[in-house]
Amino acid sequence: MENLRKHADRRAVSIALLLAAVVILAVGRFIQFDDTSGFGFEKWNRPLGYVAALVAIGAVAVAAPEVKARLWFGVALLVLGGWLVVMQATSDGFRFVWSVSDGELGILWFFLLLLGVVMVLTAAAALTGGRWMLRVAAYLVATVALCLIAFNLGLGYYGSDCAEGESECLSWLGGVWWAVLTLAGCAVLAIGSEVVLWRRRSSVKELVG
Template structure:
C-alpha cells in the first residue's frame, strides 16, 4: 500500500463521523435535544427546518460510511454509543428530550432504529460482502438481518393488532386496550421470527458440514 493510499483510507471515516456530529449539533441548536424539559412543552421550541436538515445529514453520513468497511465500523460504534446514551438519559432523566420525550412511543422506535442501524453498520464493517471464497459464514450479517426483520415484523404485527381490536373487538369509543392486543400480536411475530432464524441457521449448519465432509470451501 502506498503512502497516498494509506492517507485516503480515513477519509470516509472522517466524513461519516463529521456528518453525525453536524447532525447532533443541528438537533441541539434546533431545540430537539434538551435535558430540562420537565414541563413537557419542549417541542414548542423546535426549529423544524433544522430538524429536517439534521435528518438529511444523518442519512448522508450513513451513505458516506457505505464507502468503506472501516467507516461503517466507526459510525456503527458511534451510533451504538449514542443509542446507549439516549436510553440511559431517557430512563434516568425526566427532563431529557431527544426529539421526543422519554414517555412517547416514537422515542422508543428511534432508539430501536439507532440500534439496528448501528448493528448493520458494524456487521457489514466487520464482515464485508466482498470477501474471498471460503472465508467462512457471515454470521454477524445474518444476525443483523434477523434483528431488522424481527423488528419490522413486530412493528407491523403491533399495528395490525391495534387495528383489529379497534375495528373488530371494540364496540365503543373507549378502546384503550388496543395496545395490549397489539403487544400480544407482536410477541407472536417475534416468536415466529426467532423460529425461522433457528431453522435457517440449522439448515446452513447442515450444509456447511456437508461441504466440509466433501472437501469444499465452507
C-alpha cells in the same frame, strides 16, 4: 497512503456529520436537557429537523461504502444510542420529541442501536469473512420490520372495537401481542435456517473428507 487518507476522511466526515445532526436537533429544540414539564416538544423548529435528518442520511451514505468507515460509524451509533438510553433513564429534563410524544425517544435510540449493530456486523463480516454476521444482520432487520408490521396490524384490528376518542382503549396491547408472536416466529425461523445450513455444511465436509 492515499487510500488510507481517503478511508480516514470517510470515517471523520461521517462521524462529524452525525454529530452535526445531533447538534442541529438540539438547536431546533427537538432535543432538550431542561424540560421537566413534559411539553417541550411544542417548541421545535420543524425546518431544522428536516435539515438534521438530511445530514444524518448523508452521514450514513458517506460511511456505508467503505468497510472501516462503516465499522467506526456503527460504533459511533452504538455509543450515541447508549448515551440516549442512559440520559432517558437518569435525567428527568431530557427530551427528544419529533412530532408526537416522549415515546419517540425510545424509538430513536432503538433504531440507532439497530443500525449501529447492522453496520458493525456487515463491516466485521467484510473484514473477517464471517458470513454468519451478514445473516444475523439480515435476521435482525427482517425481524424488526415484521414485528412493526404485526404491531400495526394488531393495533388496527383491536382498535376497530374501540369507540372514537376513547382514552382507555387498550388496542396497543393487541399490537404488542401480535408483535411478540411474530418475534417468536422469526426466532424459530432463524434458528431453523441456521440448523439447516449447519447440516448442509456438515454433509459437504463428510463428502469431501
